[in-house]
Amino acid sequence: MRRLVALGRAELLLLLRNRMALFNAVVLPVPLVAVTAGAVRDADPGFNARLVSGMLALVLVAVLYYNLVTTFVARREELVLKRLRTGELTDAEILLGTAGPSLVVALIQMVLFVAAAAAFLGLPVPVNAPVLVVGVLAGVAVFVALAAVSAAFTRTVELAQITTLPVLLVCFIGAGIAVPLSSLPDAVQEVLRFLPLTPAMELMRLGWTGPSFGGALRSSLAPAGLLAAWTVVAWLGVRRWFRWEPRR
Amino acid sequence: MAVIEVSGLSRRYGDFSAVRDVSFSVERGELFALLGTNGAGKTSTLELVEGLARPSGGSVRILGHDPVARRSRVRPRTGVMLQDAGFPGDLTVVEVARMWAGTLTAPRPVPEALTLAGLDHRAGVRVRQLSGGERRRLDLALAVLGRPEVLVLDEPTTGLDPQSRRDAWNLLRDLVRDGVTVLLSTHYLEEAEELADRLAIMHRGTVVAAGTVREVVDAHPARISFGLPSGVEPPALPGAAVVERGRVVVQTDELQPALLTLLTWADRDGVALAGLDARSASLEEVFLSIANEPR
Numbered sequence: 258m259r260r261l262v263a264l265g266r267a268e269l270l271l272l273l274r275n276r277m278a279l280f281n282a283v284v285l286p287v288p289l290v291a292v293t294a295g296a297v298r299d300a301d302p303g304f305n306a307r308l309v310s311g312m313l314a315l316v317l318v319a320v321l322y323y324n325l326v327t328t329f330v331a332r333r334e335e336l337v338l339k340r341l342r343t344g345e346l347t348d349a350e351i352l353l354g355t356a357g358p359s360l361v362v363a364l365i366q367m368v369l370f371v372a373a374a375a376a377f378l379g380l381p382v383p384v385n386a387p388v389l390v391v392g393v394l395a396g397v398a399v400f401v402a403l404a405a406v407s408a409a410f411t412r413t414v415e416l417a418q419i420t421t422l423p424v425l426l427v428c429f430i431g432a433g434i435a436v437p438l439s440s441l442p443d444a445v446q447e448v449l450r451f452l453p454l455t456p457a458m459e460l461m462r463l464g465w466t467g468p469s470f471g472g473a474l475r476s477s478l479a480p481a482g483l484l485a486a487w488t489v490v491a492w493l494g495v496r497r498w499f500r501w502e503p504r505r
Numbered sequence: 506m507a508v509i510e511v512s513g514l515s516r517r518y519g520d521f522s523a524v525r526d527v528s529f530s531v532e533r534g535e536l537f538a539l540l541g542t543n544g545a546g547k548t549s550t551l552e553l554v555e556g557l558a559r560p561s562g563g564s565v566r567i568l569g570h571d572p573v574a575r576r577s578r579v580r581p582r583t584g585v586m587l588q589d590a591g592f593p594g595d596l597t598v599v600e601v602a603r604m605w606a607g608t609l610t611a612p613r614p615v616p617e618a619l620t621l622a623g624l625d626h627r628a629g630v631r632v633r634q635l636s637g638g639e640r641r642r643l644d645l646a647l648a649v650l651g652r653p654e655v656l657v658l659d660e661p662t663t664g665l666d667p668q669s670r671r672d673a674w675n676l677l678r679d680l681v682r683d684g685v686t687v688l689l690s691t692h693y694l695e696e697a698e699e700l701a702d703r704l705a706i707m708h709r710g711t712v713v714a715a716g717t718v719r720e721v722v723d724a725h726p727a728r729i730s731f732g733l734p735s736g737v738e739p740p741a742l743p744g745a746a747v748v749e750r751g752r753v754v755v756q757t758d759e760l761q762p763a764l765l766t767l768l769t770w771a772d773r774d775g776v777a778l779a780g781l782d783a784r785s786a787s788l789e790e791v792f793l794s795i796a797n798e799p800r
Contacts, residue, residue, distance in 0.1 A: 263607020267596060274595045336591025340644075343555055343585035345651070346608050347577070501557075 260346055264354030268328075272358045278324060282362045309374040310462040313367050314454050317396045318428050321363040325356050325404035327417045334413065339502040352495075356401050367393060371465075383465045385473035392460025392477075395484040399453045402491030409498040428454035453487040456480035506569060508533050508655055508686040509554065513563035516549050523549040525710045526563070531688050531703075536681050538697040539690040541707035542796045547690040548588050550707070551659045554688065555585050567655060581610045584653030586661050590644040594633035598624060598643055601632060602650065609651040622646035623672050637664040645673060649680070656680065658689040662696060674699055694788045708795050718788055725786035725794070727760035729767065732779030740770040752780070760785060 272278055332338050332355055341351045374380045383389045403424060411420040430441075430449065441449070449455065459480040467473025507530035516524040524546045531537040539547045553560045556572025556579060565572055572579045592601050602619060606612040619625045622642040627635065635643065641664050648656060661677075662670045677700060681687055691697055697704050698718055705715040714721050726744060732752050733739060739746060743766075744757025757763045764783055771778050 260608045263604050266607075267593070267600060267604035270600060271593050271595050332593070335593060336587070336589050337593055338591070339557070340587060340591035340647075341608075342557060343580075343587065344605065344608050345577075345580045345610060 261350055261354045261357065264341070264346065264350070265357030268355055269358040272362075278327075281324065282320060282359070282366075307462065309370065309378065309380060310458050310465060312370050312374075313393065313461050314396070314428070314458045316363050316366045316370070317393075317400050317457065318425060318454060320366060321359055321397065322400040322404050322407075322424065323417070323421050324359045324362075325401060326407045326411060326421050327414050328355060328359060329405055329408035330411045330417055331414050333408065333500060334503050336502060342501055348501075352401070352405060352499075356404075360397065360401070363397070364393070381466065384467050385464045385470045385477075387464070388467070388473050388477045389461055389464025391481065392457055392464055392484075395460070395481070395488060396454070396457030398488045399457065399484065399491050402488065402495050403453070405499050406491060406494040409495075409500050412504070427452060451483065453484065453491070456483040456487070460484065507531060507566075508535075508568055509537070509688055510566040511550075511554065511563070514550065514553055514560050514565065515562040516546075516553060516558070517561045522710050524553070524560075527707070527710075527712050528563075529705050529712065529715060531686055533686050534681060534684045535702045536677065536687040536689070536700050538701035538704040539688070539707060540692065540694065540697055540704055540792060541690070542692070545707040546710040547707055548659055549710075551657055551688070551690055555583075555587075555657050556580075581651065582653060583655045583657065584648035584651055586644045586648045586656075586658040588659040588663075590640045592632045592640070592643065595631060597629050597631050598635070599628040601643065602646060605647045605650055611652060612650050613652055615650070618646045618650040621649055621676055623669060638666055638669055641665055642669065642673070645676070649676075654685060656685060656687045656689070658687065660690055660692070662691070662693065670696075694792055698788055706792060706795055708798065713795055714791065721791055722786050722788055725791045726756040726758050727763075727783070727785045728790070729755040729757065729760070729763060729781075729783045731767075731781045733776065737776055740766060742766055 272282065329338075329352075338351060338355075342348070346354070371383075375382065407417075407420055407424060411417050427449075439446075457480075460477055463473040463477050463480075467476065509529075509531040511530065512528045514524055514527040515522065527546070527550055529537065539550065541547045552558050554565050554567070554572065556565070556567075556576055559573050567579050568582055570579050572583075596604070598619065599615060602615045606615050606618075612618075613621075616625060616628075619628055622645045624639065624642045624646055627639060632640065632643070641661070645658075645661060648658065648661075656677075662673050665673060674696070677687060677689075689700075701718065703715070703717050704721065705712045706721065707713070714724065716724075729742075730749075730752050739753050742755050742757065742763045743759045744755050744763055746753055746755045748754070755763060760783065767778070770776070
């Protein structure tokens with residue numbers, strides 16, 4: 258833990274010194290919340306719940322996933338990751354420590370969204386907080402791994418804007434953020450339900466506005482299982498493809 | 506048991522063999538230098554020793570352990586300097602060193618490590634603003650920060666000014682005196698002559714000469730050269746004689762007898778040997794003759 262904190266602190270300093278990343282992490286979410294809050298005040302609570310869990314998913318993907326792809330690529334191309342691998346840290350510690358500040362920022366944003374939603378949108382207190390938390394944490398685990406996999410296929414920081422598109426688009430569509438799932442053909446809907454962001458959102462929605470504590474728990478088994486499977490697959494992908502130094 | 510034991514090591518990238526059947530060992534408290542031209546396979550070899558990659562064949566043992574499989578056992582006792590330093594440009598020198606210290610089991614105090622590397626006066630400067638030589642010294646500071654028993658240094662003094670190079674040499678000598686085992690690569694022959702207890706010269710992925718500086722040099726012929734008045738033929742001398750730009754150049758394994766024969770002949774016949782030059786092989790000559798070897 259002490260070793261993770263040492264690396265995380267250095268990454269945090271870098272985040273604070275990188276205006277662009279800092280803007281994305283801290284300033285950008287504010288208007289997002291404001292606009293959402295203004296637009297949906299009159300909508301029905303079910304719609305609001307879907308919208309807010311969509312916002313959490315947006316943080317997972319846009320803030321966590323995208324930031325981490327660029328961070329992993331930047332550190333790899335600067336030869337920082339290679340240097341770190343000559344030291345005592347394990348590979349997992351290097352990835353987690355490097356991801357640390359982005360992780361913390363994303364988690365803080367999610368907590369703020371939940372608090373803001375409760376305060377301004379009149380959403381109830383989560384019916385099953387553990388399910389909500391599991392949804393968030395499992396989502397984090399999947400998207401950290403997916404970021405590492407995407408970084409493996411990204412040559413430069415600039416190219417991250419392109420290489421992250423497939424995951425971003427598919428997840429947005431699959432989770433019904435961009436368009437309601439029900440407006441798509443059935444077959445497409447079925448496929449999209451199996452994408453990693455969908456079960457994460459499902460867990461968050463269940464934990465928050467599920468029918469009851471027990472009901473939320475029962476309904477969460479299938480998405481939790483799917484998410485666990487994605488986590489395993491994504492981390493196997495990291496082991497298979499992640500590169501610690503630039504291609505020569 | 507040797508602290509670093511490399512045997513039959515090879516490394517392939519696709520069809521290209523970067524390292525072929527390389528073997529050497531380094532004893533405790535010894536400084537071993539790997540010499541070679543660019544592309545000779547030094548860095549590829551060191552990366553295998555560092556445990557950053559698995560060899561295609563052969564084995565590496567550091568303090569008795571495989572550095573890849575037993576990474577967690579080996580790393581707390583080793584310090585590494587890569588050929589290219591990788592530090593985030595937006596951190597200061599002391600921030601990088603503090604981060605690194607935070608990952609180590611038993612680090613020196615950060616100011617002590619920076620002082621050892623001669624970087625204490627640049628502690629608050631961002632890495633981006635450091636010169637190439639200062640970056641190299643930061644890398645060296647990190648390598649010694651964990652009080653390692655074994656140092657693996659890839660061209661540690663490349664880019665240093667002459668004074669900083671001397672300082673780095675003194676630091677390495679002090680560490681070796683304290684029992685630290687050092688494996689370094691360099692293309693400065695002077696550095697190997699100054700520091701190395703033993704060395705190996707690599708060429709095209711394989712070791713072509715190894716031993717102490719004395720041993721490597723003694724295996725190579727000495728050289729005598731002189732000019733003769735026109736029309737005068739040189740005497741028969743042990744070794745091979747050729748004429749280069751009007752001068753006779755003799756390569757011989759028996760410098761003293763050859764010289765005696767030559768001087769006796771010249772004295773007897775009253776011949777003046779213009780620009781007479783006789784020397785044992787130097788490490789530089791050995792190195793150049795290896796580097797210039799045709800494929």
